[in-house]
Amino acid sequence: MFGRLTLEAFQHEASQGSAVIMMLFSGIAIIALLSYFKRWKWLWNEWLTTVDPKRIGMMYIFVALLMFLKGFADALMMRLQQALSVGESHGFLSSGHFQEVFSAHGTTMIFFVAMGLIFGLMNLIIPLQIGARDVAFPFVNALGFWLFASGALLTLVSLAIGRFSTAGWLAYPPLSGIEYSPGEGVDYWIWMLQIAGVGSTLSGINFLVTILKMRCPGMTLMKMPIFVWSALCSMVLVIFAFPILTATLVMLTLDRYLGMHFFTAGGGGNPMMYINLIWAWGHPEVYILILPIFGIFSEVVPTFSEKRLFGYVSMVWALVLITFLSFIVWLHHFFTMGASPKVNAFFGFMTMLIAIPTGVKIFNWLFTKFRGRVHFSSPMLWFFAFVLNFSIGGMTGVLLSSPPVDFQLHNSLFLIAHFHGMVIGGVLFGFFAGFTYWFPKFSGFVLDEKLNRYAFWCWLSGFLLAFMPLYMLGFMGATRRLDHYEAATGWHPLFIAVGIGALIMLCGGAIQCFGLFWSFKNRQMHWDQTGGDPWNGRTLEWSVPSPPPIYNFAIIPTVDQLDPFWAIKQGEAPPPQQDYEEIHLPKNTPIGLFIGMLSLLFGFAMVWHLMWLALASLIAIIACLVIRLSAKDEHQIISIAQVKEMEMACSRRNQVL
Amino acid sequence: MQPLTIIQFRHSISILFPKGIIALKELNLLLIIQVLMLLVIVPVYILTFAFSWRYRADNAKAKYDPDLVDNRLAEYIWWGIPLIMTLIIGFLTWVKTDELDPFKPIQSNKKEMKIQVVALQWKWLFLYPEENIASLNFLQFPKETPIHFEITADAPMNSFWIPELGGQIYAMPKMKTELYLMSDHAGDFRGASANLSGEGFAGMHFITRASSEEEYRQWVESAKESSASLGLEEYNLLAAPSKNNLVQVFQLTEEALFSHVLNKYMSPKRNG
Numbered sequence: 023m024f025g026r027l028t029l030e031a032f033q034h035e036a037s038q039g040s041a042v043i044m045m046l047f048s049g050i051a052i053i054a055l056l057s058y059f060k061r062w063k064w065l066w067n068e069w070l071t072t073v074d075p076k077r078i079g080m081m082y083i084f085v086a087l088l089m090f091l092k093g094f095a096d097a098l099m100m101r102l103q104q105a106l107s108v109g110e111s112h113g114f115l116s117s118g119h120f121q122e123v124f125s126a127h128g129t130t131m132i133f134f135v136a137m138g139l140i141f142g143l144m145n146l147i148i149p150l151q152i153g154a155r156d157v158a159f160p161f162v163n164a165l166g167f168w169l170f171a172s173g174a175l176l177t178l179v180s181l182a183i184g185r186f187s188t189a190g191w192l193a194y195p196p197l198s199g200i201e202y203s204p205g206e207g208v209d210y211w212i213w214m215l216q217i218a219g220v221g222s223t224l225s226g227i228n229f230l231v232t233i234l235k236m237r238c239p240g241m242t243l244m245k246m247p248i249f250v251w252s253a254l255c256s257m258v259l260v261i262f263a264f265p266i267l268t269a270t271l272v273m274l275t276l277d278r279y280l281g282m283h284f285f286t287a288g289g290g291g292n293p294m295m296y297i298n299l300i301w302a303w304g305h306p307e308v309y310i311l312i313l314p315i316f317g318i319f320s321e322v323v324p325t326f327s328e329k330r331l332f333g334y335v336s337m338v339w340a341l342v343l344i345t346f347l348s349f350i351v352w353l354h355h356f357f358t359m360g361a362s363p364k365v366n367a368f369f370g371f372m373t374m375l376i377a378i379p380t381g382v383k384i385f386n387w388l389f390t391k392f393r394g395r396v397h398f399s400s401p402m403l404w405f406f407a408f409v410l411n412f413s414i415g416g417m418t419g420v421l422l423s424s425p426p427v428d429f430q431l432h433n434s435l436f437l438i439a440h441f442h443g444m445v446i447g448g449v450l451f452g453f454f455a456g457f458t459y460w461f462p463k464f465s466g467f468v469l470d471e472k473l474n475r476y477a478f479w480c481w482l483s484g485f486l487l488a489f490m491p492l493y494m495l496g497f498m499g500a501t502r503r504l505d506h507y508e509a510a511t512g513w514h515p516l517f518i519a520v521g522i523g524a525l526i527m528l529c530g531g532a533i534q535c536f537g538l539f540w541s542f543k544n545r546q547m548h549w550d551q552t553g554g555d556p557w558n559g560r561t562l563e564w565s566v567p568s569p570p571p572i573y574n575f576a577i578i579p580t581v582d583q584l585d586p587f588w589a590i591k592q593g594e595a596p597p598p599q600q601d602y603e604e605i606h607l608p609k610n611t612p613i614g615l616f617i618g619m620l621s622l623l624f625g626f627a628m629v630w631h632l633m634w635l636a637l638a639s640l641i642a643i644i645a646c647l648v649i650r651l652s653a654k655d656e657h658q659i660i661s662i663a664q665v666k667e668m669e670m671a672c673s674r675r676n677q678v679l
Numbered sequence: 680m681q682p683l684t685i686i687q688f689r690h691s692i693s694i695l696f697p698k699g700i701i702a703l704k705e706l707n708l709l710l711i712i713q714v715l716m717l718l719v720i721v722p723v724y725i726l727t728f729a730f731s732w733r734y735r736a737d738n739a740k741a742k743y744d745p746d747l748v749d750n751r752l753a754e755y756i757w758w759g760i761p762l763i764m765t766l767i768i769g770f771l772t773w774v775k776t777d778e779l780d781p782f783k784p785i786q787s788n789k790k791e792m793k794i795q796v797v798a799l800q801w802k803w804l805f806l807y808p809e810e811n812i813a814s815l816n817f818l819q820f821p822k823e824t825p826i827h828f829e830i831t832a833d834a835p836m837n838s839f840w841i842p843e844l845g846g847q848i849y850a851m852p853k854m855k856t857e858l859y860l861m862s863d864h865a866g867d868f869r870g871a872s873a874n875l876s877g878e879g880f881a882g883m884h885f886i887t888r889a890s891s892e893e894e895y896r897q898w899v900e901s902a903k904e905s906s907a908s909l910g911l912e913e914y915n916l917l918a919a920p921s922k923n924n925l926v927q928v929f930q931l932t933e934e935a936l937f938s939h940v941l942n943k944y945m946s947p948k949r950n951g
Contacts, residue, residue, distance in 0.1 A: 117878050117879065117880075117881060117922075118878055121875070121878070121880075188877075188878070189875070190875050194835075194836060194874075194875075195835075196835050196836070196852060197835035197836065197875065197876060197877060202835050202877060287835075287852035287853055287944050288852075288853070288943075288944040293836065293851065293852075294851070294854075327734070328736070328743075328745060329744075329745045329747070329748075330745065330746065330748040331748065332747070332748055332749070332750075333748070333749060333750075333754055334748065336754050336758070356849070358838060358846070358847050358848050358849050358873075359848075359849050359851075359856075360781065360782070360848055360849065360854075360856040360857075362780075363776045363777045363780040364777075366776050367772055367773045367776040367777070370769075370772050370776065371765075371769040371772060371773065374765045374768055374769050374772070375765060375769075377761060377765060378758065378761045378762055378765055381719065381723075381757065381761040382754075382757055382758055382761070384723060385723075385753075385757040386757075388723070388726050388727060388730055389730075389750075389753060391730040391731055391734050392730055392734065392747070393734060393741070393742050393743060393744040393747050394734050394743070394745070395734065395735075395736040395743055396730075396731050396734045396735050396736060397735075397736045398731075398735065406727065406731070409723070409724075409727050410724075410727075413720050413723055413724070414720075416720075417713070417716040417717075417720055420712060420716055420768065421709055421712055421713065421716075423772075424708060424709075424712055424768070424771075424772040424775070424776075425772065425776045425779075426704070426705045426708050426772075426775050426776055426778075426779035426846065427705060427708055427709045427712065428846075429705060429779070429781065429845070429846020429847055429848070430694050430702065430705045430706075430709070430842065430845070430846045430847075431694075432838070432846075432847060432873065433838060433847070433873040433874055434842075434873065494692070496694070497692050497693070497694040497695050498691050498692050498693060498694075499691075499693045499694065499840075499842035499843075499869060499871070501840070501871055501872070501873045502873075502875075503875050503880065503881075504880075504881045505881045506881045506882070507881070508884070511691060511869065512690075512691035513691075
């Protein structure tokens with residue numbers, strides 16, 4: 023009846039136990055608040071069942087930021103342990119728990135933070151930038167989100183019930199095989215990735231088709247904003263890469279559940295094949311994350327330089343080239359496996375080639391400022407931090423791409439410093455830039471600039487303190503994932519510095535949380551006076567009111583050049599016509615939510631070998647799909663009168679201000 | 680501040696102050712690539728700050744030209760220069776990857792010495808087939824002699840790494856990887872596993888002692904007189920998971936132990 027689930031699964035070390043209690047407490051508090059303010063109906067109608075990409079985007083970002091708190095807590099625990107656990111002292115975490123923590127940290131940050139932020143921004147921005155009212159497959163989009171969310175929830179469940187994987191964020195076999203990891207940890211890891219991965223594939227298909235088929239009249243591919251181009255490239259990567267992940271995980275699942283031998287050490291299995299496959303997904307994955315960030319900066323830099331983007335065509339080709347190259351470099355993650363020098367050198371050289379288009383992008387951004395009017399607003403500050411860190415990261419990346427150098431640096435903290443430079447200095451800082459930039463579009467007010475700046479300086483200085491010493495630690499021979507080291511290594515002072523850096527970053531995060539609250543509280547003061555265009559923007563999203571009405575555009579715009587909104591403001595293009603029309607939009611549906619929650623149940627049941635529950639939830643999922651596919655009336659119609667009324671309301675609001 | 684710290688701690692900064700020829704060559708390549716990269720990075724930094732400052736919005740003196748969006752020559756330059764850089768670094772890498780292939784013997788007038796390495800849960804076993812001795816978490820060999828390591832694992836994948844002497848290579852069950860290293864100096868160096876291999880992974884470090892020929896012979900003789908012997912039976916006991924093992928030396932009674940470990944995973948799994 024209960025499969026492998028026993029009472030033991032609910033017993034934890036003190037640090038984890040308190041996290042579980044906090045989680046339960048906040049869960050109960052949220053339910054109580056919703057009931058007290060009678061907000062359940064609002065939650066259901068406006069959010070849980072929505073298919074509006076703007077709402078879905080906000081939910082993505084909400085979930086991702088919650089998961090960010092968890093991932094950050096993991097990081098702080100690791101750094102605290104490493105600052106304490108030297109020589110005679112063994113810190114406050116057992117080896118096993120420490121390994122759970124870093125495995126959870128990596129998995130959470132990549133799958134549920136970075137991916138969530140990227141998909142969140144794309145949901146918010148893509149339809150607006152291409153002049154569309156909706157995405158191509160609104161239901162698939164909602165389903166993708168709910169699968170993502172249920173993967174994230176499964177991570178939280180693993181915190182409370184049982185243990186998480188101790189095999190690292192990519193769970194290399196044979197360590198992750200049933201022989202060396204017999205517990206439920208790796209199964210949790212498999213199922214949360216499998217569920218979220220299917221969601222990512224679905225979202226990828228949705229956005230690819232949206233960008234290719236839903237652009238407004240006149241917007242040819244070469245007139246798309248660079249953010250849309252970057253999203254397009256990123257989605258191509260999703261569609262090609264995620265099926266590899268799914269298939270690899272299926273094989274690992276078969277090994278673990280049915281005793282097969284794809285990746286086992288004995289019995290004819292080949293663990294090296296897993297490492298190849300997982301990186302054939304894993305390397306494109308990092309470009310899935312960074313390409314949209316390039317897109318964000320290609321929007322931010324021109325806007326805050328009051329100038330068109332320099333070298334648009336170059337930028338597009340650089341993106342396409344990176345997309346292509348990202349599939350032929352995976353082997354650089356394991357030069358140390360002993361492939362022949364020719365193979366290693368080929369992959370090393372391919373990796374170095376990526377530095378060229380990336381460098382071109384940086385030069386184009388720089389020359390966008392040339393003869394512009396540069397405003398040092400906080401999105402631009404994030405750009406400076408990005409250039410600083412990304413260049414260092416790129417440089418160390420080229421070092422690592424040379425096999426003989428990699429032999430000395432692989433799996434050392436040098437590598438950790440390199441990819442955190444890319445992921446924090448690149449993806450996270452880029453997201454912060456985009457978040458600050460687009461925030462007024464969806465809220466109607468700008469974030470408090472002073473607090474933004476405080477947060478920025480904390481993040482930048484904290485980041486440098488937390489990661490530059492890691493390069494040195496790498497040179498000192500410190501490997502990653504150590505829960506304890508000898509005093510004679512001389513690493514201790516640097517680990518303490520690193521811990522302090524992490525705390526400074528935490529201050530940055532705290533200021534941002536406070537900034538959100540403060541700006542919301544004083545939103546009258548920070549109200550966007552322009553009614554939708556606070557930064558003197560260039561692209562279509564700034565041409566609609568903030569927050570945009572549910573249908574985005576009352577009149578679908580027609581575009582004949584890049585930066586269409588800028589052209590209208592400069593008088594180079596005629597302003598749009600005012601003939602309203604009936605608008606068809608998809609109806610809300612709870613099926614996405616249902617399938618998501620059933621997948622969570624399915625994943626949980628599989629982890630604990632509750633086969634009856636797994637089977638039942640699988641049947642329920644199929645039933646939901648059948649219901650959805652046989653639904654006839656999926657659309658709602660917004661009449662001309664209603665459109666007029668909503669548009670009037672928007673302009674009235676602006677006039678009052 | 681930073682340079683002073685480096686001088687003070689130079690003995691701990693194994694990669695920047697190598698003790699072996701392989702590590703030295705790898706460091707040289709690292710430094711050359713670093714310098715070439717700085718040729719691009721430094722101008723980027725300078726331009727970033729120069730442009731941002733010169734064209735700040737409140738600087739009325741700077742020229743404003745919002746439609747300057749294209750310049751063929753400039754674009755040729757920044758596609759071209761990184762391409763040339765990459766070709767140089769790529770060529771260098773191509774040559775050096777071949778030269779520093781871990782499987783490639785080191786040229787020396789001294790005869791190479793073979794040591795077999797088995798990564799266990801969670802300790803390192805070193806077999807000296809030419810001397811019929813073995814040691815646990817301790818490795819000794821004469822300096823200025825090329826050492827030929829044959830490496831495998833009877834455990835999840837590990838990575839065998841002595842940073843002061845040279846780069847690492849994976850230790851994988853069923854697979855034999857090879858690594859040639861040579862120490863130019865006498866001394867004790869820290870070796871470790873660089874790849875997560877389970878609960879006791881952090882304790883998988885060992886001492887590598889490069890000594891004079893006589894000291895090495897003395898150690899070998901003392902090991903040969905060790906009361907502990909290592910045959911198949913003892914090996915199976917030793918291979919059981921254990922953490923933070925102390926240094927041990929053995930007489931090696933099973934000569935073919937290494938190939939036994941390699942072949943262990945070749946046959947179909949016995950227990951179903």
